[in-house]
Amino acid sequence: MTQANSTDPIIIAQDVHKYFGQFHALRGVNMTVQKGEVLVIVGPSGSGKSTFIRTINRLEAHQKGTIIVDGIELKEGSNLDAIRREVGMVFQSFNLFPHLTVLQNVTLAPMQVRKMPKDKANALGMELLERVGISEQAQKFPAQLSGGQQQRVAIARALAMQPKVMLFDEPTSALDPEMVGEVLDVMKTLAKSGMTMLCVTHEMGFAKAVANRVVFFDQGNIVEENTPEGFFNNPQHERTKMFLNQIRHA
Amino acid sequence: MNSFNPKNPVIQSLFGAFLIALVGVLVWQISQGLKANNIVLDWGVLGQPSQITSGSNLTTILLGMWLTIRIALVSIILALLLGIVVGVSRLSSNTVVRLVATAYVEFFRNTPLLVQIFFWYFGVFNLLPKVVQDSLDTQFGAPTVAVVAALSIYTSSYIAETIRAGIQSIPKGQFEAGDSLGLSGFQTLGLIILPQALRVVIPPLGNQFLNLTKNSSLASQLGAQELFYYGIQMQSYSGQGFVSISAITLGYLVMSLSITAILTLINNRFALAVRK
Numbered sequence A: 001m002t003q004a005n006s007t008d009p010i011i012i013a014q015d016v017h018k019y020f021g022q023f024h025a026l027r028g029v030n031m032t033v034q035k036g037e038v039l040v041i042v043g044p045s046g047s048g049k050s051t052f053i054r055t056i057n058r059l060e061a062h063q064k065g066t067i068i069v070d071g072i073e074l075k076e077g078s079n080l081d082a083i084r085r086e087v088g089m090v091f092q093s094f095n096l097f098p099h100l101t102v103l104q105n106v107t108l109a110p111m112q113v114r115k116m117p118k119d120k121a122n123a124l125g126m127e128l129l130e131r132v133g134i135s136e137q138a139q140k141f142p143a144q145l146s147g148g149q150q151q152r153v154a155i156a157r158a159l160a161m162q163p164k165v166m167l168f169d170e171p172t173s174a175l176d177p178e179m180v181g182e183v184l185d186v187m188k189t190l191a192k193s194g195m196t197m198l199c200v201t202h203e204m205g206f207a208k209a210v211a212n213r214v215v216f217f218d219q220g221n222i223v224e225e226n227t228p229e230g231f232f233n234n235p236q237h238e239r240t241k242m243f244l245n246q247i248r249h250a
Numbered sequence B: 001m002n003s004f005n006p007k008n009p010v011i012q013s014l015f016g017a018f019l020i021a022l023v024g025v026l027v028w029q030i031s032q033g034l035k036a037n038n039i040v041l042d043w044g045v046l047g048q049p050s051q052i053t054s055g056s057n058l059t060t061i062l063l064g065m066w067l068t069i070r071i072a073l074v075s076i077i078l079a080l081l082l083g084i085v086v087g088v089s090r091l092s093s094n095t096v097v098r099l100v101a102t103a104y105v106e107f108f109r110n111t112p113l114l115v116q117i118f119f120w121y122f123g124v125f126n127l128l129p130k131v132v133q134d135s136l137d138t139q140f141g142a143p144t145v146a147v148v149a150a151l152s153i154y155t156s157s158y159i160a161e162t163i164r165a166g167i168q169s170i171p172k173g174q175f176e177a178g179d180s181l182g183l184s185g186f187q188t189l190g191l192i193i194l195p196q197a198l199r200v201v202i203p204p205l206g207n208q209f210l211n212l213t214k215n216s217s218l219a220s221q222l223g224a225q226e227l228f229y230y231g232i233q234m235q236s237y238s239g240q241g242f243v244s245i246s247a248i249t250l251g252y253l254v255m256s257l258s259i260t261a262i263l264t265l266i267n268n269r270f271a272l273a274v275r276k
């Protein structure tokens, strides 16, 4: 388990509310994440997990409360691109760019956003693809790769911006079971390297291996926060117990 | 296999033989009709000296075709650029931009092209400063300028709708991936969304390019010396109506089929890779 520095918060969310029209999706979420911390977010479908992590890079705008990422408050008119450069995101459905090669997927943002010269970006891209174990596929197109490989490319693509925080929204839910492991392995290595990570995932093994904290969402708010051992072995809340029973019998 | 399979070689050759027979009957019927009306087809007229331009009548036809090609090429490029801008604006989050783009599309799609050509020629063109008018007229010819403006703008209103549909067919996750990497809205649009949307809409775009090329024959109404205009002139000077119209038809057919061939090449070249 990585040791998080408990006096150096990189994400502060206070009383965050989010509405989709009339629907109250986030109901006053409070959360502080320390630099280097690995947080696993679990909860039933529709509880607001995706919505919450998407407010962290403002793919969703919140209507009430404060979110501060790396010292910058997320609000109307703040420099969104600057924040998004510091926060990488990995989606359930990969969202790779189908018209670009694997390497181009990884080098696009460094070249366009960070204005990195092409040869430097290619070197960085190949190094990252090496790290996620798919450098031989660099010249292929995403559709020619398996789901597990595509998700590893998506991780490399996000890392290419050298972000300070990585957000994962159910990165293994769309994968065939035999490919889940290869993606989790990459995520574990990343966690051990000291990256700050917020992961929406129901992979208990991953949570037990690398998470500092597990956060349980229900009906738009955090119901329980615990260590991985405490959360899975000795849950405090009725709703947490019910949820754990459900995922264990699924 | 007993079921009907259109790729069966026997069925295919039967169908081919039927088509050839049909064309044969048609040609025979036409020649009978021409004979009955004492019309003599003289293809040699194409080689005779032209009374309209220098060279032979064939030269005249080719000169007309050359102007048609230039009008079509320039208009296709302008229509595509305008269509992309208007199509993207149709999806803008800015209400004013969106409304202006919608008005543009509805106005130019819902008035006849011939009226628009006259509008540019007799209306807008005459409002330009005299020096601009004169320089455009001596460089390109006033009718050509008006026709290019009308064709580009008219066709761009259709292309805008095609582009809009193309953009809307791209999954939301592609926009989100661009945003979350810190790309600006323009970068996401230009580097991620449009390259995919344009691939999707190559076939319907091709239809618009073909329509534009065929519609360019309306330029003859302003006296622009393009293919249809010269073909009709040749007909009235030579009296060879059937030959002249055939030459015009063949000219448009060659241009249309070339456009189709080029777009097929582009389509194949840029098709998205799929898992093998």
Ligand SMILES: Nc1ncnc2c1ncn2[C@@H]1O[C@H](COP(=O)(O)OP(=O)(O)O)[C@@H](O)[C@H]1O
Residues within 6 Å of the ligand: A020, A023, A025, A043, A044, A045, A046, A047, A048, A049, A050, A051, A052
């Ligand atoms: N764009 C949206 N428009 C309307 N409702 C939404 C939208 N996105 C999410 N919701 C609703 O917000 C709630 C929380 O969704 P989400 O954050 O995706 O849940 P989770 O990721 O925990 O499954 C759900 O009830 C969902 O239907």
Ligand SMILES: [Mg+2]
Residues within 6 Å of the ligand: A049, A050, A051, A169, A170
């Ligand atoms: Mg979700």
